[in-house]
Amino acid sequence: MNIQNKKIFIWRRISVIILLILLIPFSNACTVFQYQLRPPIVKPHKVETLQVTAYCACGECCGWEYNRFNKPVYSYGPRKGKRKIVGKTVSGIMAHAGTIAADTKLYPMGTIMYIKGYGYGTVEDRGSAIQGKHIDIFFKSHEQAMEWGNQTMEVTIWLPR
Numbered sequence: 001m002n003i004q005n006k007k008i009f010i011w012r013r014i015s016v017i018i019l020l021i022l023l024i025p026f027s028n029a030c031t032v033f034q035y036q037l038r039p040p041i042v043k044p045h046k047v048e049t050l051q052v053t054a055y056c057a058c059g060e061c062c063g064w065e066y067n068r069f070n071k072p073v074y075s076y077g078p079r080k081g082k083r084k085i086v087g088k089t090v091s092g093i094m095a096h097a098g099t100i101a102a103d104t105k106l107y108p109m110g111t112i113m114y115i116k117g118y119g120y121g122t123v124e125d126r127g128s129a130i131q132g133k134h135i136d137i138f139f140k141s142h143e144q145a146m147e148w149g150n151q152t153m154e155v156t157i158w159l160p161r
């Protein structure tokens with residue numbers, strides 16, 4: 001091996017090492033991300049049979065309608081006629097795939113649940129019709145929510161500390 005070839009060989013090695021060092025933060029980010037999505041298996045959990053219904057952000061699912069100024073307002077209940085921010089949950093964040101509405105006396109905000117066929121979700125919302133052992137899971141479209149329908153099934157629950 002002449003000196004020129006040896007230099008190229010060394011530089012290749014150095015570039016591979018640099019590449020590996022650059023990849024470390026990304027691999028860490030992946031672990032953190034997965035940790036947020038899946039609760040640690042060691043954390044105590046319970047399995048309960050719950051009625052699982054589905055909702056989306058639409059007026060039919062969330063009890064709002066357009067007023068005569070074409071603005072969304074609550075269509076019934078104590079806030080009837082008051083302005084409604086479409087898709088905003090009781091916890092303040094916007095509903096997304098994984099948002100669960102529950103009776104927060106039984107399952108407080110931040111409770112993590114695993115629902116077979118839906119995946120992991122977090123209690124971030126409430127609903128006047130969601131009482132006791134009944135949860136409502138959020139879907140992006142009304143069609144998906146209707147497709148889910150009304151199922152009674154075993155749900156794995158991790159209560160917040």
Ligand SMILES: [Zn+2]
Binds near residue numbers: 142
């Ligand atoms: Zn809907």
